[in-house]
Structures are given as C-alpha cells and as structure tokens.
Amino acid sequence: MTKPASSEKVIPITVGKPSSIASFIIDQSHMEEFTKTEEEKSSAVKCERPPKGTFFTVPKEEKDEEGKVITPNSRLVFLLELPGRETYLLTPAIANKHSDEDVIRPALLVRYVSMLAEEGLWPVKLDPADQKPNSWNVSARNIVKAAIGAWVRIISKQKNGQYRHSVSPKSIEQEKPKFSNRSIDDLIDAAYDENHRVHDDNHEVWTILAEGKAK
Amino acid sequence: MSSDREIVCSRIVFPDSEFDAKKGRGEIPGFPICNCAIEIDENNQIIKHRLRAPYPQRPPWDRGTQYLTVGFALGAEAGSFMHAFPNWLFPIPAIDLYAEYLVIHNSEMVKAAGGGSKQPGPSLIQACRRYGVPTLDPDYKEAMRELAFSKTDHTPEEITKLEDYCLDDDCASTLRLFFKMLPYLDLLRAPIRGAFMMEIERIRWRGKPIDTVLYQETKQYTPLILPKMREDLNRKLGAEVYFAGVFERRMMLRLMRQHNIPIPIDPKTGNESCATKLIKSMIETYPLLKDFYEDKRMIDAIKNLKLEIGSDGRNRCWLNPFGTKTGRNNPSTNRELLGLPHTMRSFMKPGPGMAIA
Numbered sequence: 001m002t003k004p005a006s007s008e009k010v011i012p013i014t015v016g017k018p019s020s021i022a023s024f025i026i027d028q029s030h031m032e033e034f035t036k037t038e039e040e041k042s043s044a045v046k047c048e049r050p051p052k053g054t055f056f057t058v059p060k061e062e063k064d065e066e067g068k069v070i071t072p073n074s075r076l077v078f079l080l081e082l083p084g085r086e087t088y089l090l091t092p093a094i095a096n097k098h099s100d101e102d103v104i105r106p107a108l109l110v111r112y113v114s115m116l117a118e119e120g121l122w123p124v125k126l127d128p129a130d131q132k133p134n135s136w137n138v139s140a141r142n143i144v145k146a147a148i149g150a151w152v153r154i155i156s157k158q159k160n161g162q163y164r165h166s167v168s169p170k171s172i173e174q175e176k177p178k179f180s181n182r183s184i185d186d187l188i189d190a191a192y193d194e195n196h197r198v199h200d201d202n203h204e205v206w207t208i209l210a211e212g213k214a215k
Numbered sequence: 216m217s218s219d220r221e222i223v224c225s226r227i228v229f230p231d232s233e234f235d236a237k238k239g240r241g242e243i244p245g246f247p248i249c250n251c252a253i254e255i256d257e258n259n260q261i262i263k264h265r266l267r268a269p270y271p272q273r274p275p276w277d278r279g280t281q282y283l284t285v286g287f288a289l290g291a292e293a294g295s296f297m298h299a300f301p302n303w304l305f306p307i308p309a310i311d312l313y314a315e316y317l318v319i320h321n322s323e324m325v326k327a328a329g330g331g332s333k334q335p336g337p338s339l340i341q342a343c344r345r346y347g348v349p350t351l352d353p354d355y356k357e358a359m360r361e362l363a364f365s366k367t368d369h370t371p372e373e374i375t376k377l378e379d380y381c382l383d384d385d386c387a388s389t390l391r392l393f394f395k396m397l398p399y400l401d402l403l404r405a406p407i408r409g410a411f412m413m414e415i416e417r418i419r420w421r422g423k424p425i426d427t428v429l430y431q432e433t434k435q436y437t438p439l440i441l442p443k444m445r446e447d448l449n450r451k452l453g454a455e456v457y458f459a460g461v462f463e464r465r466m467m468l469r470l471m472r473q474h475n476i477p478i479p480i481d482p483k484t485g486n487e488s489c490a491t492k493l494i495k496s497m498i499e500t501y502p503l504l505k506d507f508y509e510d511k512r513m514i515d516a517i518k519n520l521k522l523e524i525g526s527d528g529r530n531r532c533w534l535n536p537f538g539t540k541t542g543r544n545n546p547s548t549n550r551e552l553l554g555l556p557h558t559m560r561s562f563m564k565p566g567p568g569m570a571i572a
Contacts, residue, residue, distance in 0.1 A: 011255060011259060013402070014221050014224075015222055015310070015403070015405065016220060017221060018409075021407050023219070053475070115499050116499055155475070
C-alpha cells in the first residue's frame with residue numbers, strides 16, 4: 001500500500017468545524033427576492049389585465065351600517081397612455097385641463113388576486129359618455145362583477161370582439177384568496193411611483209406630447 | 216492551531232467495514248464482520264488497522280490527537296460504529312466523498328437525467344473511474360461481498376480475507392479518491408455534510424412505526440380498491456382516462472386541450488405529457504388538474520406499494536441524501552413512508568406511550 005505523494009503537502013490539514021455551521025453560511029441575500037412572501041416582494045404592483053389561463057378573484061366592497069363604502073375594491077382614475085411607452089396616473093384636475101388629449105382616458109383600477117397569490121390592479125377602461133360603448137370594455141366590467149366572490153379566468157374572443165370568462169368549480173371557501181393587508185390606495189401607490197404621476201404641467205410627458213421626446 | 220471555525224488535523228483516517236446491509240428488507244444493517252482503517256499518521260506513515268469482534272471500547276485511531284475521518288458513503292460506517300462502539304461518538308470532523316461527489320457534480324448529474332431530476336449517486340467504483348483512480352477487480356469485489364452477506368458464522372480465515380479486501384480495496388480506493396478530489400473539495404463545509412451523512416443513518420436506524428395490520432389489509436384489498444379509485448377519477452374528470460384498468464394518456468391530453476389547459480413537454484422525450492411530476496406546478500391554477508394529480512398519485516402509490524418494513528414493524532429505507540437537484544433527501548416514493556402521498560401517512564402508528572416514532 002503506497003500513499004500518493006501529494007499527501008506530503010496535505011498533513012496537517014485544516015477543515016471546517018461542523019459546530020460552527022453558522023459561520024459558513026454563504027451570503028444569499030441576493031436571492032431574498034425569490035423567498036419573500038408575495039406581499040413582501042411586491043414593492044412594485046402590476047397594473048395590467050389578469051394573465052390568461054389564471055384564475056383570479058376580486059374582493060367584495062365592505063360597507064358601513066349606512067351603506068357607505070369603507071373598503072373599496074376599485075378606484076376611478078385618469079390614465080395617460082402613450083403607445084410603446086409607460087402609463088401615467090393623472091390628477092383629476094390636470095386630466096380635466098388636458099381633456100382634449102385623446103391619450104387620456106378614465107379607467108377603473110380594480111384590485112384582484114390570482115389563485116397563485118399574485119396581487120395586482122386591473123385597469124378596466126371606461127367609455128366616454130358621448131361614445132358608443134365598446135364591447136371589450138363592457139365585457140371586462142361584467143367579468144369584474146362575476147369575479148367578486150368567485151374564481152374566474154378571462155378568455156379573449158377576438159371574433160366576437162369581447163372577453164368571456166370561465167368560473168372555476170373551486171369556490172372561494174374551498175380555495176381562499178390571499179389578499180395582502182394593503183389597501184387599494186397602497187397598491188396604486190406601489191403601481192405608480194412619483195415619476196409616473198402627473199400633478200401639473202411641468203411633467204416631461206407634456207414635452208413628449210408636444211415635441212415627440214423629452215428634453 | 217484550531218480556531219473557532221476551523222480544526223487542524225494532524226492525521227487522516229480512512230475507515231471501512233464489512234457487514235450484511237440487509238438491503239431492501241427494512242432491517243437494521245448487520246453487525247460488522249470487520250472494521251478496518253488506513254491511517255496516515257503525524258509522521259506521514261501508513262498504519263493499517265484491523266478490528267474484529269470482540270471490539271474495544273473505541274477504535275485505536277481515536278487516541279487523543281485530532282484526526283480527519285474520510286469515507287465513501289459514511290452512513291454505512293456510522294452503522295458499523297453504532298454496532299461495534301455503541302458508547303463512542305461519531306468522529307468529527309469527517310468528510311464523505313459520496314456527498315462531495317453529489318455536490319461537485321450536481322449540474323452534470325441533473326443534465327444527464329434530463330434536467331427534471333438527478334442521476335442516482337455513484338458507487339465507489341464509478342466515482343474512482345470518474346477521477347481515474349485504479350480500483351480492484353469488480354468480480355473479486357462481488358465475491359467478497361457475497362462472502363460477507365451469505366453467512367453469519369465466518370471462520371477466522373474468512374474474516375482475515377474480508378479484512379484484506381476491506382483494507383486493500385475500499386480503504387485504499389477511498390484514500391486515492393480523496394487525494395484526487397482534494398483540489399475540488401470545499402474543506403470548510405465538507406465536514407458539515409459528513410456529519411449529516413452519519414447522523415441521517417442514525418435516523419434511518421430508528422425507522423418509523425407502521426400499522427402493519429392496516430398495511431397488510433390495504434395490500435390485500437388493493438385489487439378491489441383500485442378499480443373503484445379509477446372509476447372515481449373518471450367520474451370527477453367526466454372522461455374515461457382509465458379504460459379497462461389502463462391509463463389512457465391520450466384521453467387525458469385531449470381533456471386538457473378541451474379545457475384550454477397548456478400541455479407540458481417532457482424534457483426527456485420532447486413529447487406532450489401529463490406526468491404528475493410535470494403538472495405539479497399547474498395544479499393550483501387548474502382545479503381539474505388538481506383532482507387528477509391527487510388521485511393519480513394515490514392510484515399509482517397503492518398499485519406499487521412496497522414499503523420496506525423490518526421484522527420489528529418499522530419502515531427503514533435509504534433516504535438518498537443530496538439526491539435531488541437542490542440537494543435534499545430523495546427517498547423512494549413507494550418504499551419510504553414519507554415518500555408516499557400525504558394521505559397515506561396514516562400507515563404510521565406510534566407504539567404505546569410514544570408520540571410519533
């Protein structure tokens with residue numbers, strides 16, 4: 001029996017002490033984004049239509065004894081959408097001031113959560129009072145109503161120009177929705193940061209609309 | 216000098232033992248016929264240790280100065296230590312080259328298995344070949360294993376033969392493999408894995424108490440239960456995914472299409488598949504798949520029920536440490552109780568006065 005010559009350099013050998021396991025932890029703080037709960041990691045909230053093929057539900061509004069809504073499930077807002085760019089949230093006053101811009105339109109931001117516990121806001125477009133109702137918008141509003149107290153998923157029917165929905169056989173009681181403790185206003189705050197809110201005429205979005213690009 | 220987090224070892228010991236593993240029988244492994252070790256001492260000299268029953272209180276290499284234990288699948292040695300030196304604590308620090316191999320070659324083993332799972336761990340011969348380490352003739356190895364397993368009343372000559380084999384084959388191969396793998400070892404963390412490999416054997420020895428009456432009844436009535444479970448699943452899905460007792464994969468795929476459920480592609484074959492392991496991540500989105508997943512797993516589990524239960528009514532099975540691509544235990548899904556669907560855990564029944572196991 002001969003030992004390899006390399007053993008000359010090996011002894012004495014220094015190895016880790018298993019009882020000091022805590023000191024050997026590899027820093028994985030960069031992975032925390034994957035391990036946090038949905039609520040913790042959702043510092044940014046998606047503001048888009050619930051993904052296809054995913055069941056979601058909308059919370060029921062809570063009202064006080066006088067019938068006044070104390071916990072709304074949606075908010076009426078004005079959005080400025082530039083195709084190919086980001087969407088901005090406008091204050092009613094500034095939206096009113098620029099009402100001639102057709103890229104500004106009212107929308108209902110509806111709170112929802114998917115069966116996979118992903119919480120978001122669905123911007124349901126509202127039709128201007130002086131225009132014929134758009135069938136996509138009408139069907140979307142109907143699905144919002146159907147999603148209160150039930151799990152539904154959206155199916156786009158391009159041929160009919162509207163959405164239809166499918167209701168899950170799993171009830172809300174069987175599969176409880178995992179809404180976070182945040183209010184709808186907290187979610188809107190998370191979805192539109194300061195740079196995506198337009199309070200006055202000094203915002204760069206007006207320059208883009210006037211000149212084609214920001215300075 | 217050793218620090219708070221490091222230990223300096225002046226010797227290295229490569230132990231190995233010969234015993235009947237009683238594989239697949241749910242029994243505690245047999246008493247070691249011999250416990251041997253090759254030691255590289257402080258002076259870089261080789262010492263060969265040969266031990267046979269009656270064993271001393273502690274092995275002769277444990278003589279005060281700090282040493283490093285190195286083995287291949289140290290769980291087996293941990294079992295022999297528990298038999299031969301019942302009052303002796305497991306050696307610390309210890310490095311298990313089997314565990315280190317699984318860690319070092321994780322990506323390669325996952326890729327070879329198709330990406331979804333991980334290849335089984337290597338034997339000592341396979342690991343040696345991977346690192347270009349010469350090993351003894353496999354036929355000779357098999358003959359020696361046969362000698363160890365086939366009887367309990369070995370003659371002194373036979374024990375000497377087994378000691379020679381133990382030292383010159385397994386201990387020597389492990390020593391050579393260690394020096395080949397050394398540049399790739401994370402020496403700070405390897406002893407944590409080594410300690411785990413030995414402690415997990417203690418857990419396996421303990422086993423889990425099984426309600427053997429219920430288990431035998433289940434086995435007995437399986438031919439009656441299975442058709443009912445299949446019919447039940449057909450009813451839930453509204454389609455005959457089981458026809459004449461045979462699972463109709465095409466019918467299930469058609470059902471998924473009808474419900475606009477995306478069909479996963481098996482990474483191994485490139486074909487559409489409704490295998491439970493592939494649809495697992497989809498069951499919370501599609502309630503129909505959840506029903507299918509739960510019932511199909513249950514039907515398959517009952518059909519292939521093979522719990523390894525020892526004569527003392529306890530389930531003991533190879534826990535396959537570091538067996539998944541994420542480094543978790545990966546025991547058999549039909550031989551190990553905790554590998555079965557959750558609903559079948561009621562086969563575990565604590566004895567009188569015991570809370571669980």
